[in-house]
Amino acid sequence: MTGFILACAAMLTAAALWLLVPLWRPSAAAPAAAAASAASSDATVGTPPAHERLIAGIVVGLLPILAILMYASLSQWDWRGVQEAEQHTAKMDDLLQQLEQKLAQNPSDIQGWLLLGRSHTGMGHYRRAVDAYQRAYELSQGRNVEALVGLGEALVLSDETTLANRARVLFEEALRLAPDHPKALWYGSIAALQADELRLGRDRLQRLLAQNPPDELRGVIERQIQSLDQQLDAVP
Template sequence: MIFGFYAIVAAMLAVALALVLLPMIRRAREAGRPRQVFALALAIALALPIAAVGLYFAVGTPVALNGVPKQAPMNIDQALAELTQHLAEKPGDVQGWMLLGQTYGAMQKPAEARDAYGKVLSLDANNTGAMVGWAEADSVVRPDHTIDGRALELIERAVQLDATNQRGLWLLGISQFQHQKFAEAATTWQRLQPLLDPGSKVAQAVTEQIAVAQSRAGIAPTPAPGADVATGPALQVEVDLSPALKAKLAPGDTLFVYARAEQGPPMPLAVAKLAPTAWPVHVTLTDAMAMMPQHNLSSVQRAFIGARVSKSGQAIAQSGDLEGDAGVVDVADKNPIKLTIDKEH
């Protein structure tokens, strides 16, 4: 269906955003103008995908691959009219409103995008994607491009619901930096670090921003992730999926492997986010994967080890997710820890 293909296009927008922000982050560090650079980065990142959308409409829809004659070219205004008409007929379509918000964002209409995301939130108050989308659009609409008021409340709520929401953590850190809460910004971005591919340009850029925030806060820089892995805990976890549940695995599912304190807050001591393409999956949990530097594997003697296949891609458990655990283990244990995902949430 055309709406399914739109969803794929929407996913590409997030990739474009990450790629465009990198040079802007570096210039922010050098020039010391976080607000101006943030605004410019958002504007460019929203403009780039328009070319891809236009190319799609010039070529035709994916139905042509099945031998069906290619439809007449459709411009973005026609596609928008079709989507708007669909939503008028089915106003409860959450995914449709999400797509409308993303489309308005690509058309550089942040006020309309914010309204569309607001409609999503009226239908699904816990939709973290809409929370982040609303806040991001609102920051573009505001003359000073700050993330404040309801936008900040939504970002904080999104991160609370999904501790691995990368865009949410990034924007929360920006808001804290804008409000000169430099130490808090550094801590927030440190929570983002272990969710990024080690050695990637994005991870390097985030590390640089952490250094800037720590410098502004007047605190000593922390070692880069992985610097103390050799001396800290390293739990080797092997995760397998029960044969009875393999039929429930679907493309796009996300695997979370985590360790949390035996007693204490539910925030993970270490978490890995993976694409379950082959089983068993092997991962090593270390202090570099902590959500907060002070709340890591080294801070406890024993930890609960679990794994979950998330259907929504969010860290918080939802109905239909597949789960399993290895119980509580000693964090100094060097032996492989085996667990099987064998139940449905």
């Protein structure tokens, strides 16, 4: 937003100078006759009269104000929302920095690494989320379900091809430790379907549906199960 405002200010300034400078600069091509007729006056050769220059200055001065008022009344841009979003991002960055400093002092804090991973995932910093979850995974020796699922999800979000290899291994291990983990079931079902394991993918979706997901997700799951049932019925 700051860059946009600066750009607008620069363009308004350029427009004002483009209009104002010619009005105040003497004309080098003024006819000799005009110079003779103006000799009796105090006007500068080729320079518009003082009242015209005053009017031009007022008009040019009002241009930026008029432009700002028109933009504020006609624009649909949510300035307050943008400002609040920037403030929230700055606050989150500050909190993450504090958390990273605490983890530097206590690098064996598994819950701290999990919190850092969740925060980076929520902010879209997927590669940094992978690093944080990897630390939690190593500290727990691969036995922490949240570290397994979080690491798998961060890997998929940063590179979806990992769902066919390492990320799937992580989700499978998470389901072995927690068979009803909703996120592991979701990603595990997608991985199974991508590998043409239709029945396994369908069973996992059915277990996820039994957990009473939100209505939007329920509709997606039900349609997918129905489609899989039709495909499985068609198999000899």
